[in-house]
Amino acid sequence: MKKGLFKLLAKINKLILPSFTKKRLDLSKASKYQMAIIGWRYFVTTNALD
Helix, strand or coil: CHHHHHHHHHHHHHHHCCCCCCCCCCHHHCCHHHHHHHHHHHHHHHHHHC
16 A cells, blocks of 8 residues: 555656756755755655565
8 A cells, every 4th residue: 555655646746746857957056945856756756666
């Protein structure tokens, strides 16, 4: 059930949250807001894959 929840969250993230990879964002110049989004997406993705 936990894995299914994270897979659902990953799909929602893909639809709603911006993709900074496509925008070629430099991580050293990212704001705290952008870093929080990147961290959240990373957390959800790693838990969905496990």
